[in-house]
Ligand code: GDP
Protein backbone atom coordinates (compact mmCIF):
# COMPACT_ATOMS: atom_id res chain seq x y z
CA UNK A 1 0.00 0.00 0.00
CA UNK A 2 1.10 3.49 -0.90
CA UNK A 3 0.53 6.77 0.93
CA UNK A 4 0.87 10.41 -0.08
CA UNK A 5 4.01 12.49 0.41
CA UNK A 6 2.37 14.77 3.00
CA UNK A 7 1.32 11.73 5.04
CA UNK A 8 4.77 10.18 4.73
CA UNK A 9 6.37 13.40 5.95
CA UNK A 10 4.10 13.43 9.01
CA UNK A 11 5.29 9.91 9.80
CA UNK A 12 8.87 11.03 9.18
CA UNK A 13 8.53 13.81 11.74
CA UNK A 14 7.20 11.42 14.36
CA UNK A 15 10.31 9.29 13.81
CA UNK A 16 12.70 12.22 14.08
CA UNK A 17 13.36 12.55 10.35
CA UNK A 18 13.42 16.26 9.50
CA UNK A 19 11.22 17.40 6.61
CA UNK A 20 10.39 20.92 5.36
CA UNK A 21 7.57 22.74 7.04
CA UNK A 22 4.45 22.25 4.99
CA UNK A 23 0.67 21.96 4.91
CA UNK A 24 -1.74 19.96 2.76
CA UNK A 25 -4.36 21.86 0.73
CA UNK A 26 -7.38 20.70 -1.25
CA UNK A 27 -8.34 24.05 -2.82
CA UNK A 28 -6.66 27.25 -4.03
CA UNK A 29 -8.02 29.06 -0.93
CA UNK A 30 -6.54 26.43 1.38
CA UNK A 31 -3.26 26.67 -0.50
CA UNK A 32 -3.25 30.44 -0.05
CA UNK A 33 -3.97 30.07 3.67
CA UNK A 34 -1.24 27.41 3.97
CA UNK A 35 1.35 29.64 2.29
CA UNK A 36 0.40 32.64 4.46
CA UNK A 37 0.61 30.42 7.56
CA UNK A 38 4.03 29.12 6.59
CA UNK A 39 5.38 32.56 5.74
CA UNK A 40 8.66 33.01 3.94
CA UNK A 41 9.54 34.40 0.55
CA UNK A 42 8.79 31.41 -1.65
CA UNK A 43 6.84 28.19 -1.72
CA UNK A 44 6.66 24.93 -3.54
CA UNK A 45 3.27 23.57 -4.65
CA UNK A 46 3.38 19.79 -4.96
CA UNK A 47 0.73 17.56 -6.51
CA UNK A 48 -0.07 14.65 -4.21
CA UNK A 49 -0.32 11.47 -6.26
CA UNK A 50 0.87 7.94 -5.58
CA UNK A 51 3.69 8.11 -8.10
CA UNK A 52 7.16 9.52 -8.56
CA UNK A 53 8.41 11.56 -11.47
CA UNK A 54 6.18 14.51 -10.55
CA UNK A 55 8.97 17.06 -10.91
CA UNK A 56 9.57 16.24 -14.58
CA UNK A 57 5.82 16.06 -15.26
CA UNK A 58 5.08 19.57 -13.99
CA UNK A 59 3.59 18.41 -10.71
CA UNK A 60 6.08 20.36 -8.56
CA UNK A 61 5.91 24.14 -8.96
CA UNK A 62 8.24 26.65 -7.34
CA UNK A 63 6.53 30.01 -6.83
CA UNK A 64 7.46 33.38 -5.34
CA UNK A 65 4.12 35.10 -4.74
CA UNK A 66 0.78 34.25 -3.13
CA UNK A 67 -0.93 34.90 -6.48
CA UNK A 68 1.28 32.22 -8.03
CA UNK A 69 0.53 29.79 -5.17
CA UNK A 70 -3.17 30.12 -6.03
CA UNK A 71 -2.55 29.95 -9.78
CA UNK A 72 -0.36 26.84 -9.51
CA UNK A 73 -2.95 25.23 -7.23
CA UNK A 74 -5.81 25.90 -9.64
CA UNK A 75 -3.69 24.54 -12.43
CA UNK A 76 -2.97 21.24 -10.65
CA UNK A 77 -6.13 20.55 -8.63
CA UNK A 78 -8.91 18.62 -10.31
CA UNK A 79 -6.67 17.48 -13.14
CA UNK A 80 -4.77 14.29 -13.67
CA UNK A 81 -1.00 14.09 -13.50
CA UNK A 82 0.74 11.80 -15.96
CA UNK A 83 4.29 10.85 -14.99
CA UNK A 84 6.56 8.11 -16.30
CA UNK A 85 5.31 5.98 -13.39
CA UNK A 86 1.54 6.40 -13.80
CA UNK A 87 0.64 5.04 -17.24
CA UNK A 88 -1.18 7.13 -19.84
CA UNK A 89 -4.30 7.81 -17.80
CA UNK A 90 -2.34 9.45 -14.99
CA UNK A 91 -3.61 9.88 -11.43
CA UNK A 92 -6.16 12.37 -10.08
CA UNK A 93 -4.81 15.38 -8.16
CA UNK A 94 -7.15 16.10 -5.22
CA UNK A 95 -4.56 17.31 -2.74
CA UNK A 96 -1.50 19.49 -2.75
CA UNK A 97 1.34 19.92 -0.35
CA UNK A 98 2.44 23.52 0.15
CA UNK A 99 5.92 23.90 1.58
CA UNK A 100 8.41 26.66 2.21
CA UNK A 101 11.30 26.48 -0.20
CA UNK A 102 14.85 26.02 0.94
CA UNK A 103 18.05 27.02 -0.80
CA UNK A 104 19.43 23.68 -1.92
CA UNK A 105 23.18 23.05 -1.92
CA UNK A 106 23.09 19.38 -2.90
CA UNK A 107 20.46 16.73 -3.66
CA UNK A 108 21.26 13.30 -2.19
CA UNK A 109 19.53 9.93 -2.36
CA UNK A 110 18.69 7.65 0.56
CA UNK A 111 16.36 4.68 0.68
CA UNK A 112 15.69 1.58 2.73
CA UNK A 113 14.45 -1.52 0.94
CA UNK A 114 14.36 -5.28 1.36
CA UNK A 115 17.09 -6.71 -0.83
CA UNK A 116 15.78 -10.10 -1.87
CA UNK A 117 19.24 -11.24 -2.96
CA UNK A 118 20.85 -10.85 0.45
CA UNK A 119 17.49 -11.32 2.26
CA UNK A 120 18.24 -8.21 4.31
CA UNK A 121 16.98 -4.73 4.84
CA UNK A 122 19.38 -2.59 2.88
CA UNK A 123 20.13 1.13 2.79
CA UNK A 124 20.89 2.59 -0.62
CA UNK A 125 22.77 5.89 -0.58
CA UNK A 126 24.08 8.12 -3.34
CA UNK A 127 25.47 11.62 -3.55
CA UNK A 128 23.90 11.84 -7.02
CA UNK A 129 20.32 12.27 -5.81
CA UNK A 130 17.48 14.19 -7.40
CA UNK A 131 15.32 13.37 -10.33
CA UNK A 132 17.65 11.11 -12.33
CA UNK A 133 18.56 8.39 -9.85
CA UNK A 134 17.42 5.66 -12.30
CA UNK A 135 19.91 6.97 -14.87
CA UNK A 136 22.68 7.04 -12.24
CA UNK A 137 21.94 3.43 -11.26
CA UNK A 138 22.09 2.46 -14.91
CA UNK A 139 25.08 4.46 -16.13
CA UNK A 140 27.34 4.83 -13.09
CA UNK A 141 26.41 2.22 -10.48
CA UNK A 142 29.70 2.90 -8.64
CA UNK A 143 28.08 6.11 -7.37
CA UNK A 144 25.57 4.06 -5.40
CA UNK A 145 26.39 2.47 -2.06
CA UNK A 146 24.32 -0.33 -0.56
CA UNK A 147 24.61 -1.37 3.06
CA UNK A 148 22.85 -4.56 4.20
CA UNK A 149 21.72 -4.79 7.82
CA UNK A 150 22.14 -8.01 9.73
CA UNK A 151 18.70 -8.86 11.16
CA UNK A 152 20.05 -9.89 14.58
CA UNK A 153 22.59 -7.08 14.96
CA UNK A 154 20.34 -4.30 13.66
CA UNK A 155 21.55 -1.02 12.20
CA UNK A 156 25.09 -0.24 13.36
CA UNK A 157 26.67 3.20 13.88
CA UNK A 158 29.54 2.35 11.54
CA UNK A 159 27.05 1.57 8.78
CA UNK A 160 25.55 5.04 9.18
CA UNK A 161 29.04 6.56 9.00
CA UNK A 162 29.80 4.63 5.81
CA UNK A 163 26.67 6.09 4.23
CA UNK A 164 27.54 9.55 5.52
CA UNK A 165 31.02 9.41 3.92
CA UNK A 166 29.55 8.16 0.65
CA UNK A 167 27.19 11.14 0.74
CA UNK A 168 30.10 13.52 1.38
CA UNK A 169 28.83 14.63 4.80
CA UNK A 170 30.98 16.03 7.59
CA UNK A 171 30.93 16.76 11.32
CA UNK A 172 27.45 17.39 12.73
CA UNK A 173 25.91 16.18 9.48
CA UNK A 174 27.12 12.65 10.20
CA UNK A 175 25.17 12.67 13.44
CA UNK A 176 22.14 14.08 11.64
CA UNK A 177 22.30 11.36 8.99
CA UNK A 178 22.63 8.69 11.68
CA UNK A 179 19.43 10.02 13.27
CA UNK A 180 17.64 9.94 9.93
CA UNK A 181 18.76 6.39 9.19
CA UNK A 182 17.77 5.20 12.66
CA UNK A 183 14.36 6.80 12.23
CA UNK A 184 13.89 5.13 8.84
CA UNK A 185 14.95 1.78 10.27
CA UNK A 186 12.53 2.00 13.21
CA UNK A 187 9.66 3.24 11.03
CA UNK A 188 10.27 0.42 8.56
CA UNK A 189 10.16 -2.28 11.24
CA UNK A 190 7.38 -0.86 13.42
CA UNK A 191 4.99 -0.11 10.56
CA UNK A 192 5.88 -3.04 8.30
CA UNK A 193 7.04 -0.88 5.42
CA UNK A 194 8.39 -2.51 2.28
CA UNK A 195 10.24 0.58 1.03
CA UNK A 196 11.13 4.05 2.26
CA UNK A 197 12.66 6.46 -0.22
CA UNK A 198 13.96 9.99 0.28
CA UNK A 199 14.85 11.50 -3.07
CA UNK A 200 16.09 14.08 -2.71
CA UNK A 201 17.48 14.27 0.78
CA UNK A 202 18.85 17.79 0.60
CA UNK A 203 21.77 19.54 2.13
CA UNK A 204 20.66 23.15 2.56
CA UNK A 205 23.02 26.11 2.11
CA UNK A 206 23.13 26.21 5.92
CA UNK A 207 24.34 22.58 5.97
CA UNK A 208 21.12 21.09 7.34
CA UNK A 209 19.73 17.75 6.08
CA UNK A 210 16.04 17.65 5.10
CA UNK A 211 13.79 15.06 3.48
CA UNK A 212 12.48 17.10 0.55
CA UNK A 213 10.53 14.15 -0.82
CA UNK A 214 9.08 11.12 0.98
CA UNK A 215 7.79 7.87 -0.44
CA UNK A 216 6.72 4.97 1.75
CA UNK A 217 5.29 1.64 0.64
CA UNK A 218 3.74 -0.74 3.14
CA UNK A 219 3.52 -4.51 2.97
CA UNK A 220 -0.07 -5.31 1.91
CA UNK A 221 0.01 -8.51 3.93
CA UNK A 222 0.78 -6.65 7.16
CA UNK A 223 -1.19 -3.44 6.80
CA UNK A 224 -4.30 -4.88 8.48
CA UNK A 225 -2.28 -4.95 11.70
CA UNK A 226 -1.72 -1.16 11.49
CA UNK A 227 -5.05 0.70 11.61
CA UNK A 228 -3.22 4.05 11.72
CA UNK A 229 -1.56 3.26 8.38
CA UNK A 230 -4.70 1.76 6.87
CA UNK A 231 -6.50 5.03 7.67
CA UNK A 232 -4.12 6.82 5.29
CA UNK A 233 -5.27 4.75 2.34
CA UNK A 234 -6.52 6.73 -0.68
CA UNK A 235 -8.62 4.43 -2.87
CA UNK A 236 -8.84 7.05 -5.61
CA UNK A 237 -5.12 6.67 -6.27
CA UNK A 238 -5.44 2.93 -6.67
CA UNK A 239 -6.55 0.80 -9.60
CA UNK A 240 -10.35 0.33 -9.22
CA UNK A 241 -10.24 -3.12 -10.78
CA UNK A 242 -7.45 -4.23 -8.48
CA UNK A 243 -9.41 -3.02 -5.43
CA UNK A 244 -12.54 -4.82 -6.57
CA UNK A 245 -10.51 -8.00 -7.09
CA UNK A 246 -9.16 -7.74 -3.56
CA UNK A 247 -12.71 -7.70 -2.17
CA UNK A 248 -13.36 -11.09 -3.75
CA UNK A 249 -10.01 -12.59 -2.80
CA UNK A 250 -8.74 -12.48 -6.37
CA UNK A 251 -5.19 -11.48 -7.22
CA UNK A 252 -5.58 -9.16 -10.18
CA UNK A 253 -3.12 -6.86 -11.89
CA UNK A 254 -4.08 -4.69 -14.86
CA UNK A 255 -1.84 -4.93 -17.93
CA UNK A 256 -2.17 -3.38 -21.37
CA UNK A 257 -2.68 -6.33 -23.74
CA UNK A 258 -5.80 -7.78 -25.41
CA UNK A 259 -6.06 -11.28 -23.96
CA UNK A 260 -7.85 -11.62 -20.64
CA UNK A 261 -6.40 -14.42 -18.53
CA UNK A 262 -8.15 -16.33 -15.75
CA UNK A 263 -5.96 -18.87 -14.02
CA UNK A 264 -5.85 -20.66 -10.67
CA UNK A 265 -2.47 -20.35 -9.01
CA UNK A 266 0.05 -17.54 -9.33
CA UNK A 267 2.74 -19.75 -10.85
CA UNK A 268 0.36 -21.18 -13.43
CA UNK A 269 -0.86 -17.65 -14.18
CA UNK A 270 2.67 -16.49 -14.93
CA UNK A 271 3.40 -19.57 -17.05
CA UNK A 272 0.16 -18.90 -18.94
CA UNK A 273 1.12 -15.29 -19.61
CA UNK A 274 4.56 -16.42 -20.81
CA UNK A 275 2.96 -18.84 -23.22
CA UNK A 276 0.52 -16.23 -24.55
CA UNK A 277 3.53 -13.96 -25.19
CA UNK A 278 5.48 -16.78 -26.82
CA UNK A 279 2.58 -17.34 -29.22
CA UNK A 280 2.60 -13.65 -30.20
CA UNK A 281 -0.23 -12.36 -27.99
CA UNK A 282 -0.21 -9.98 -25.05
CA UNK A 283 -2.04 -10.46 -21.74
CA UNK A 284 -4.56 -7.84 -20.58
CA UNK A 285 -4.11 -8.83 -16.97
CA UNK A 286 -2.64 -11.16 -14.43
CA UNK A 287 -5.40 -12.96 -12.54
CA UNK A 288 -5.07 -15.70 -9.98
CA UNK A 289 -8.51 -16.88 -8.85
CA UNK A 290 -6.94 -18.95 -6.09
CA UNK A 291 -6.89 -22.64 -5.27
CA UNK A 292 -10.37 -23.27 -3.94
CA UNK A 293 -12.33 -21.21 -6.41
CA UNK A 294 -16.13 -21.24 -6.81
CA UNK A 295 -18.88 -19.98 -9.16
CA UNK A 296 -19.10 -16.58 -7.47
CA UNK A 297 -15.36 -15.98 -7.82
CA UNK A 298 -15.37 -17.09 -11.44
CA UNK A 299 -18.27 -14.69 -12.15
CA UNK A 300 -16.48 -11.79 -10.51
CA UNK A 301 -13.30 -12.69 -12.35
CA UNK A 302 -15.15 -12.56 -15.70
CA UNK A 303 -16.70 -9.21 -14.79
CA UNK A 304 -13.27 -7.79 -13.97
CA UNK A 305 -11.69 -9.07 -17.16
CA UNK A 306 -14.55 -7.81 -19.33
CA UNK A 307 -14.65 -4.37 -17.73
CA UNK A 308 -11.40 -3.80 -19.62
CA UNK A 309 -12.35 -2.53 -23.09
CA UNK A 310 -9.06 -3.78 -24.59
CA UNK A 311 -9.97 -7.43 -24.06
CA UNK A 312 -10.64 -9.20 -27.37
CA UNK A 313 -10.56 -12.81 -26.14
CA UNK A 314 -10.30 -14.66 -22.84
CA UNK A 315 -8.15 -17.61 -21.89
CA UNK A 316 -9.25 -19.64 -18.90
CA UNK A 317 -6.61 -22.02 -17.63
CA UNK A 318 -7.64 -24.08 -14.63
CA UNK A 319 -5.86 -26.99 -13.08
CA UNK A 320 -8.32 -29.08 -11.10
CA UNK A 321 -6.32 -30.14 -8.09
CA UNK A 322 -8.27 -28.89 -5.10
CA UNK A 323 -11.33 -28.08 -7.23
CA UNK A 324 -12.94 -30.42 -9.72
CA UNK A 325 -13.00 -29.48 -13.39
CA UNK A 326 -16.70 -30.24 -13.92
CA UNK A 327 -17.59 -27.85 -11.11
CA UNK A 328 -15.36 -25.20 -12.68
CA UNK A 329 -16.96 -25.83 -16.06
CA UNK A 330 -20.46 -25.25 -14.65
CA UNK A 331 -19.13 -22.14 -12.95
CA UNK A 332 -17.75 -20.83 -16.23
CA UNK A 333 -21.05 -21.51 -18.02
CA UNK A 334 -23.05 -19.81 -15.28
CA UNK A 335 -20.68 -16.85 -15.36
CA UNK A 336 -20.79 -16.50 -19.15
CA UNK A 337 -24.60 -16.46 -19.08
CA UNK A 338 -24.78 -14.10 -16.11
CA UNK A 339 -22.15 -11.66 -17.32
CA UNK A 340 -23.09 -11.80 -21.05
CA UNK A 341 -19.60 -12.49 -22.28
CA UNK A 342 -19.45 -11.26 -25.87
CA UNK A 343 -15.83 -12.13 -26.68
CA UNK A 344 -14.60 -15.64 -27.47
CA UNK A 345 -13.46 -17.71 -24.51
CA UNK A 346 -10.89 -20.48 -24.74
CA UNK A 347 -10.88 -22.86 -21.80
CA UNK A 348 -8.19 -25.30 -20.89
CA UNK A 349 -9.14 -27.64 -18.07
CA UNK A 350 -6.83 -30.29 -16.70
CA UNK A 351 -6.91 -32.48 -13.61
CA UNK A 352 -9.72 -34.11 -11.66
CA UNK A 353 -12.85 -34.74 -13.80
CA UNK A 354 -11.32 -32.90 -16.79
CA UNK A 355 -13.23 -35.09 -19.30
CA UNK A 356 -16.61 -34.30 -17.73
CA UNK A 357 -15.68 -30.63 -17.59
CA UNK A 358 -14.77 -30.46 -21.28
CA UNK A 359 -17.93 -32.35 -22.23
CA UNK A 360 -20.02 -29.74 -20.43
CA UNK A 361 -18.26 -26.88 -22.21
CA UNK A 362 -18.49 -28.49 -25.65
CA UNK A 363 -22.26 -28.92 -25.56
CA UNK A 364 -23.33 -25.30 -25.19
CA UNK A 365 -23.39 -23.55 -28.56
CA UNK A 366 -21.73 -20.53 -26.90
CA UNK A 367 -18.66 -18.72 -28.20
CA UNK A 368 -16.61 -21.15 -26.22
CA UNK A 369 -13.67 -23.36 -27.11
CA UNK A 370 -12.54 -26.22 -24.89
CA UNK A 371 -8.90 -26.88 -25.63
CA UNK A 372 -7.26 -30.15 -24.70
CA UNK A 373 -3.81 -28.77 -24.07
CA UNK A 374 -2.30 -25.49 -23.01
CA UNK A 375 -0.16 -24.85 -26.08
CA UNK A 376 -3.18 -25.23 -28.37
CA UNK A 377 -5.25 -23.07 -26.04
CA UNK A 378 -2.66 -20.27 -26.21
CA UNK A 379 -2.41 -20.48 -30.01
CA UNK A 380 -6.17 -20.47 -30.33
CA UNK A 381 -6.76 -17.48 -28.04
CA UNK A 382 -4.04 -15.45 -29.79
CA UNK A 383 -5.62 -16.20 -33.19
CA UNK A 384 -9.10 -15.26 -31.92
CA UNK A 385 -7.86 -12.00 -30.40
CA UNK A 386 -6.08 -11.10 -33.64
CA UNK A 387 -9.16 -11.90 -35.71
CA UNK A 388 -11.26 -9.63 -33.46
CA UNK A 389 -8.79 -6.71 -33.51
P1 GDP B 1 9.25 13.66 -7.68
O1 GDP B 1 9.70 14.21 -9.01
O2 GDP B 1 7.86 13.06 -7.77
O3 GDP B 1 10.24 12.70 -7.09
O4 GDP B 1 9.09 14.91 -6.69
P2 GDP B 1 10.15 15.61 -5.69
O5 GDP B 1 9.47 15.92 -4.44
O6 GDP B 1 11.40 14.81 -5.58
O7 GDP B 1 10.46 17.00 -6.43
C1 GDP B 1 11.17 17.05 -7.66
C2 GDP B 1 12.25 18.11 -7.63
O8 GDP B 1 11.67 19.37 -7.37
C3 GDP B 1 13.33 17.92 -6.58
O9 GDP B 1 14.34 17.03 -6.97
C4 GDP B 1 13.83 19.35 -6.40
O10 GDP B 1 14.84 19.61 -7.36
C5 GDP B 1 12.62 20.20 -6.72
N1 GDP B 1 12.05 20.73 -5.47
C6 GDP B 1 11.11 20.16 -4.69
N2 GDP B 1 10.89 20.91 -3.59
C7 GDP B 1 11.74 21.98 -3.67
C8 GDP B 1 12.05 23.10 -2.84
O11 GDP B 1 11.48 23.29 -1.76
N3 GDP B 1 12.99 23.98 -3.27
C9 GDP B 1 13.63 23.80 -4.46
N4 GDP B 1 14.54 24.68 -4.84
N5 GDP B 1 13.41 22.75 -5.25
C10 GDP B 1 12.48 21.85 -4.87
Ligand code: MN
Nearest residue numbers: 052199200213
Ligand atom coordinates in the same frame (compact mmCIF):
# COMPACT_ATOMS: atom_id res chain seq x y z
MN1 MN C 1 11.54 12.67 -5.61
